[in-house]
Amino acid sequence: MEKASKRKITVRIQEGGRDWKGGKEVRTLLSQFPLPPFVTQEVPLLPIQRFFRATLGVFRYIVLVTQGELLAFFQAFLKNSLLREKALFLCSSQDGDLLGELCEVLPPSETAFLFLARRPEEFWGLFALFALPERKKVLVGEPHGAFAECARECFFPFLPVDVPSFSFWQRSAFLYLPLSVWGMPPEEVERGFQEGYTALREEAFRLALFLWEKEQEGKGRVHIVAEPPLLGEVLSSFFPLLERSCEGGLVFRAGSPQTLWNEGERVWERGITILVLRALSGEGFRVRIPRELVSSEIFAGWGFLRECSFEALEKAAIDALRGMLRQRGEAFAELRLPLYSPFFLGQCIAFMQYLACYSAWLREVDIFSEPPLVRFERHVVSCLKKRCQEA
Secondary structure: OOOHHHOOOEEEEEEOOEEOOOOOHHHHHHOOOOOOHHHHOOOOOHHHHHHHHHHOOOOOEEEEEEOHHHHHHHHHHHHHOOOOOOEEEEEEOOOHHHHHHHHHHOOHHHEEEEEEOOHHHHHHHHHHHOOOOOOEEEEEEOOOOHHHHHHHHHOOOEEEOOOOOOOOOOOOHHHHHHHHHHOOOHHHHHHHHHHHHHHOHHHHHHHHHHHHHHHHOOOOEEEEEEEOHHHHHHHHOOHHHHHHHOOOOOEEEEEOHHHHHHHOHHHHHHEEEEEEEEOOOOOOOEEOOOHHHHOOOOOOOOHHHHHEEHHHHHHHHHHHHHHHHHHHOOOEEEEEEOOOOHHHHHHHHHHHHHHHHHHHHHOOOOOOOOOOHHHHHHHHHHHHHHHHHHO
C-alpha cells in the first residue's frame, strides 16, 4: 500500500530556509470563498463512452482538430503518453496546410476527423470543417452554438458539452472523448478529479496565496522547473489560464535547472521558483559507462556512472538548484506529483483548476467571464468579410 503522501499531490513552500505554512489566515481566507462551480458540475460518463463506440471506435486513424489551450494540452500529453490504441494525429483548426496534408495521406474509409471547440473557438473550427466536404466528421461542442446548429442541419454526429466556463473545460467530454481514443479509462480520470477536489483544495489555495503575496512584493515571474521534463510540458499547457487568473501580474514559464542557473541572480530575484517533482521514484533508464573509459585520464573519477540512471541525474540537478535557492534565502515551492496514471492525471488537473480559480479570486478577477477571444473573433470575421468582398 502506498503512503498517503505518495497518493496525492503535496506542496511544500520554503522561504529564508524555513517552511512557509501561511499561518491561520490560510484557512480563514479559504473559508470566505465558495466552492468553485467546476467542483459540483455533473459529468455523465456513459453517454461519452457510448458516443465514442458509435462514432469513432471503428476508425483506425483519428485526427483531432482543435486550437488554443485544448491543443496545447493534447500536444504535451500525446507527446509523452504511452497509452495509445489508435493512430491519433493533432491538427490546429487554423493550420490549413497540415489539414490538407493529412487529407492526402490518410485513407478516407479508415479516418475520422474529430472537431473540438468551445463556443468562442467555433468560427475557426467551422472554417476547418468546411474544408473537408467528403470526410467523416465528428463534432464536440457546447449545446447552443454554431457547432450544434451545423450538426443538426448537416447530420453530423455531435456530442454536446456543458462546461462551467471557457477557462474550465477540462472535466468534460472535451477531455474524456480524446482520452477514450487513447484507450485511457475516463472513469479513472474522473475518480482522480473527485479525490483531488476533496483532498487538494487547501494545498492549492496555500500555493495561490503564496504566489499572490510574492507578487505584492514585486515578483513578476514564476519559474517551473520539473523533473522529469514531461511534468513541465503538461503543466505549461495551463500557463495561459494561470496568467489570466493573475491578470498578467505573474508570467509563468517552464525550464530546466540549467536554464534557470544560466539566467543568473537578477532573474532569480525577480521571480519565484516552483520545483515540480515526481512523488514515486524508480531506478529509471540506467547508464553504464564502459570499463575501458573509466581507466582513461579524461574519465577519471567517473566510475560511479556504472551504477547511475537518468532519474538520478535529474534529481542531482534539482538538488543543486534547491541548494542554491536555500543558500540565497530565496522563496520557492515544491510540488510532488505522481506520474503516468489516469487517476493522477485527474488529480493534477483538479489541483491546477483550484490554483487558477483561487489566484483569480484573491485578485478579484472574474475568471468565469467571457474571454476577450469572443471580441477578437468579431474583428476577424469583419476583416475576413471585407477581404472576401474585395476578392
